[in-house]
Amino acid sequence: MTLIRSWVDTANDPSCPFPLNNLPYGVFSTSGTQPRCGVAIGDKVLDVAAMEKAGLLRLADTPLLASAVWNPLMDAGAVIWDKLRSQLMGHLAQGADTQDQVEPYQHPLSGVTMHMPFAVTEYTDFYAGRNHAQNVGSIFRGNDNALPVNWLHIPIGYNGRASSVVVSGTGVRRPWGQLKSPDQEAPVFQPCRRFDLELEMGAIVGKPSTGPVTVAEADDMIFGYVLLNDWSARDIQAWEYVPLGPFQAKATATTISPWIVTKAALAPFRATTPEREKPLLAYLEEPRPMLYNIDLRVELAPQGGTATEIARTNYTQMYYSAAQQLAHHTTSGCPMRVGDLLGSGTISGTTKDSRGSMLELSWSGKEPITLDGGETRSFLEDGDTLTLKGTCHGDGYSIGFGDCSGRILPALTDPYAR
Amino acid sequence: MTLIRSWVDTANDPSCPFPLNNLPYGVFSTSGTQPRCGVAIGDKVLDVAAMEKAGLLRLADTPLLASAVWNPLMDAGAVIWDKLRSQLMGHLAQGADTQDQVEPYQHPLSGVTMHMPFAVTEYTDFYAGRNHAQNVGSIFRGNDNALPVNWLHIPIGYNGRASSVVVSGTGVRRPWGQLKSPDQEAPVFQPCRRFDLELEMGAIVGKPSTGPVTVAEADDMIFGYVLLNDWSARDIQAWEYVPLGPFQAKATATTISPWIVTKAALAPFRATTPEREKPLLAYLEEPRPMLYNIDLRVELAPQGGTATEIARTNYTQMYYSAAQQLAHHTTSGCPMRVGDLLGSGTISGTTKDSRGSMLELSWSGKEPITLDGGETRSFLEDGDTLTLKGTCHGDGYSIGFGDCSGRILPALTDPYAR
Known part of the structure; x- marks a missing residue:
């Protein structure tokens, strides 16, 4: 598989751990805010909790990402897992027509605090x-x-x-x-x-x-x-x-x-x-x-x-x-x-x-x-x-x-x- | 210690496992109802979730017993544990002046289904x-x-x-x-x-x-x-x-x-x-x-x-x-x-x-x-x-x-x- 290019320039660097091919799931906070679901892309973390709230991610009738852990999304099942990945791909791919809408949801990775990405059951x-x-x-x-x-x-x-x-x-x-x-x-x-x-x-x-x-x-x-x-x-x-x-x-x-x-x-x-x-x-x-x-x-x-x-x-x-x-x-x-x-x-x-x-x-x-x-x-x-x-x-x-x-x-x- | 007598007659039988001295905590349901917190007394189970809702049990600002598990009560701490036990003692003791108010919250033990009393964390x-x-x-x-x-x-x-x-x-x-x-x-x-x-x-x-x-x-x-x-x-x-x-x-x-x-x-x-x-x-x-x-x-x-x-x-x-x-x-x-x-x-x-x-x-x-x-x-x-x-x-x-x-x-x- 080859690189899938993103409009987030830093994600296209061959040595970047977070290209569009990856889209890993974490929980982050910025100074003075609550921990929430985020996705790493290039040198940024995307506030997917806020994107879902704004209607940019449509996964289920109830919010799945307005959480300090990824468990609700996991719990929603594999069809929803695929849906999230495919919607993120659509928003972040080079030439995506939603680029302007998505850009405000980026935070520099260097400025965020990372938390436990999920609640460990056992x-x-x-x-x-x-x-x-x-x-x-x-x-x-x-x-x-x-x-x-x-x-x-x-x-x-x-x-x-x-x-x-x-x-x-x-x-x-x-x-x-x-x-x-x-x-x-x-x-x-x-x-x-x-x-x-x-x-x-x-x-x-x-x-x-x-x-x-x-x-x-x-x-x-x-x-x-x-x-x-x-x-x-x-x-x-x-x-x-x-x-x-x-x-x-x-x-x-x-x-x-x-x-x-x-x-x-x-x-x-x-x-x-x-x-x-x-x-x-x-x-x-x-x-x-x-x-x-x-x-x-x-x-x-x-x-x-x-x-x-x-x-x-x-x-x-x-x-x-x-x-x-x-x-x-x-x-x-x-x-x-x-x-x-x-x-x-x-x-x-x-x-x-x-x-x-x-x-x-x-x-x-x-x-x-x-x-x-x-x-x-x-x-x-x-x-x-x-x-x-x-x-x-x-x-x-x-x-x-x-x-x-x-x-x-x-x-x-x-x-x-x- | 001797028997503490209750107005629930069956609780005073020396062989009854659930005298007023006991007051064990379980989760029960009756036909067609949701599992909720209950306390055994004599041959009855007391619907303490409903009693708390009705104001007969006053434990904290938010309800602790409106739950299908006892974890919220446990989580509230030992002072609240004592408070619940003492309020139950007061309501169920022989001669309690709230007997008339409490009686409707009894269900025959023989007719209830018991559920897991608490969520096992580990x-x-x-x-x-x-x-x-x-x-x-x-x-x-x-x-x-x-x-x-x-x-x-x-x-x-x-x-x-x-x-x-x-x-x-x-x-x-x-x-x-x-x-x-x-x-x-x-x-x-x-x-x-x-x-x-x-x-x-x-x-x-x-x-x-x-x-x-x-x-x-x-x-x-x-x-x-x-x-x-x-x-x-x-x-x-x-x-x-x-x-x-x-x-x-x-x-x-x-x-x-x-x-x-x-x-x-x-x-x-x-x-x-x-x-x-x-x-x-x-x-x-x-x-x-x-x-x-x-x-x-x-x-x-x-x-x-x-x-x-x-x-x-x-x-x-x-x-x-x-x-x-x-x-x-x-x-x-x-x-x-x-x-x-x-x-x-x-x-x-x-x-x-x-x-x-x-x-x-x-x-x-x-x-x-x-x-x-x-x-x-x-x-x-x-x-x-x-x-x-x-x-x-x-x-x-x-x-x-x-x-x-x-x-x-x-x-x-x-x-x-x-």
């Missing part, structure tokens, strides 16, 4: 990256027992905590927690010492279900994708996770990008999952390509320092697609709802510089990495800013998600001081 | 019963390694699926799932064969938090308690739960009782947790009694047959209270919200007839139990109705939750047929 995180599972397994159980016996059959997942999902730019406070290193006799309650990031993609459920759904149906239920950083307290996790899985280690925060990139925008970048190492049960078979070719990068900037790219990989490294994960999620009859968020699991490539967590990059602290300024890192330090970036490279255009960024704030001195 | 399930953990550990890992090494230090918990929580009376469909028995070479996708119940109490969070809270603060955050049955697919669980915990095995349904019994009603029954086997870290120490003396029973009625009591135990068998669980839940900074539901974990006593799951009662199928009619059970069969009952025995009065009941519906023949 949050599930998976463990579906082949290289990540192999790396983590090797670190903890040795190379021979690295992969759990069910891993090649099930997209392993666990329920996370929706209340902890925050938008890019939110500070992330180093957590306290109960932990015990193998050499300690008894556990202690102290600030986390092995705080980590996890490079993931998040898929957003836009259509509910009440019983098991096929992989094809699951793909249709997905509204769009965000970048996702599942902050992880490795020392808390190590002590708590047997037998019922991670709990407080993953509950401090999960950061998502400010922009939801829709399935329609990503369509030209569809890619297949890697070859199966063992045949999947029929209910998990992928009837068409459901991963996406998204170039992913992680940058780490120490306090007051410049950013170093510490990892670069691609979403196609996943063994299971979000549609496969969602289909598995419904096998028990588990109802899925609009606004459910599915984390892909950490995305790591095969090389050392493509690993999506500090745990892997520093091999559990045994091989600290060196940043451009000379500092080294095993895990994250207070003041570090972590930024995930995602890009689809089209023919003469790019698709981006906006930075997914968070800065580590020091642990509270006394978490119970009031 | 659902967490714990594993905090000492005997249950010992039993399950012995079954799967042998007596010597029964208790995980962290168990006496952490109220072990995992996030469950809020969308799957249903009210008593809802049919529970036997799930399909991916499973593999040790003698099978590859996993299969089939209906669950080891479907189970779990006898639990549920605690409802009524006050939000944004950082770590103490156990005392956590106790103050709890609005009330329900009976809870965490239906569990043991064969699915066995195959999926390593390394990230139960997922689809616990996502089919969790049934709660129709009535929320408030902390105020339970206050006379407060009890301490058992003696610690190892000292707890300070953040988990219980400053006052936070368990409750609640007699718990499980009944199983086969299709067309009569009910057999298969287990009887008490909530005081828990090693950790809901307040301790909630305090631990916030250590990472995990935000808690109004409507969060915490399952206690399965409650089992020390004797064979006090075990809160079929897994334990039949010792993983090795010792099937015999029902009164002569049938045997290792796990649950289609058509079985499981009922949890909870009672606090006061001085001349009882406190109940209403039955927490669910019937097993057969698995779908083809879960993907449309």
Whole structure:
């Protein structure tokens, strides 16, 4: 697919993350105004809530965009999703006859504050990256027992905590927690010492279900994708996770990008999952390509320092697609709802510089990495800013998600001081 | 505490679960009307939504009970919780001068339909019963390694699926799932064969938090308690739960009782947790009694047959209270919200007839139990109705939750047929 030209000049720059091909959905505010639905185009955000109010967008009998979250639009169904995209295309295309009417609804992206783009109903995180599972397994159980016996059959997942999902730019406070290193006799309650990031993609459920759904149906239920950083307290996790899985280690925060990139925008970048190492049960078979070719990068900037790219990989490294994960999620009859968020699991490539967590990059602290300024890192330090970036490279255009960024704030001195 | 007498005669019967001392909160409808907030008293339900509208209950400037869920009342805070209870006491006490005004708002309990009493924001399930953990550990890992090494230090918990929580009376469909028995070479996708119940109490969070809270603060955050049955697919669980915990095995349904019994009603029954086997870290120490003396029973009625009591135990068998669980839940900074539901974990006593799951009662199928009619059970069969009952025995009065009941519906023949 090639660039679709817009009368918003900056949107036609091949390196701009927000061309007319993209049209990602976010929630923004300008100084002194309420958060509302907006769409990024070039270096602008379009106030689509106001456009709908003015009759420039006609979607349904009741307003869908006069909201501080995109859930009402998602809830309206896929026909309305298409309607919005097509009306936006019509208004923003080069030569559109409504250009004069639409222009006043633009705000410079540089001057807006971004908010959570949707209300997270429930949050599930998976463990579906082949290289990540192999790396983590090797670190903890040795190379021979690295992969759990069910891993090649099930997209392993666990329920996370929706209340902890925050938008890019939110500070992330180093957590306290109960932990015990193998050499300690008894556990202690102290600030986390092995705080980590996890490079993931998040898929957003836009259509509910009440019983098991096929992989094809699951793909249709997905509204769009965000970048996702599942902050992880490795020392808390190590002590708590047997037998019922991670709990407080993953509950401090999960950061998502400010922009939801829709399935329609990503369509030209569809890619297949890697070859199966063992045949999947029929209910998990992928009837068409459901991963996406998204170039992913992680940058780490120490306090007051410049950013170093510490990892670069691609979403196609996943063994299971979000549609496969969602289909598995419904096998028990588990109802899925609009606004459910599915984390892909950490995305790591095969090389050392493509690993999506500090745990892997520093091999559990045994091989600290060196940043451009000379500092080294095993895990994250207070003041570090972590930024995930995602890009689809089209023919003469790019698709981006906006930075997914968070800065580590020091642990509270006394978490119970009031 | 003794019975507080009401002009609703049936509420004064010592065996009635809904005396004036109780005043539990539910959501009901009568034929052709919308679900709304109600309070049980004797053999009646009081339409408190209508009473508030009529000015008989004065709580806040805006209506709190004109809702199909109790969340707005919870959200209003503990001062309003007390206000409602005290106004209801005033209206319903023997000799109340508003008796004539209140009488028209009564509906016979026998003629109403009960609905979910609150919207479940997020659902967490714990594993905090000492005997249950010992039993399950012995079954799967042998007596010597029964208790995980962290168990006496952490109220072990995992996030469950809020969308799957249903009210008593809802049919529970036997799930399909991916499973593999040790003698099978590859996993299969089939209906669950080891479907189970779990006898639990549920605690409802009524006050939000944004950082770590103490156990005392956590106790103050709890609005009330329900009976809870965490239906569990043991064969699915066995195959999926390593390394990230139960997922689809616990996502089919969790049934709660129709009535929320408030902390105020339970206050006379407060009890301490058992003696610690190892000292707890300070953040988990219980400053006052936070368990409750609640007699718990499980009944199983086969299709067309009569009910057999298969287990009887008490909530005081828990090693950790809901307040301790909630305090631990916030250590990472995990935000808690109004409507969060915490399952206690399965409650089992020390004797064979006090075990809160079929897994334990039949010792993983090795010792099937015999029902009164002569049938045997290792796990649950289609058509079985499981009922949890909870009672606090006061001085001349009882406190109940209403039955927490669910019937097993057969698995779908083809879960993907449309």
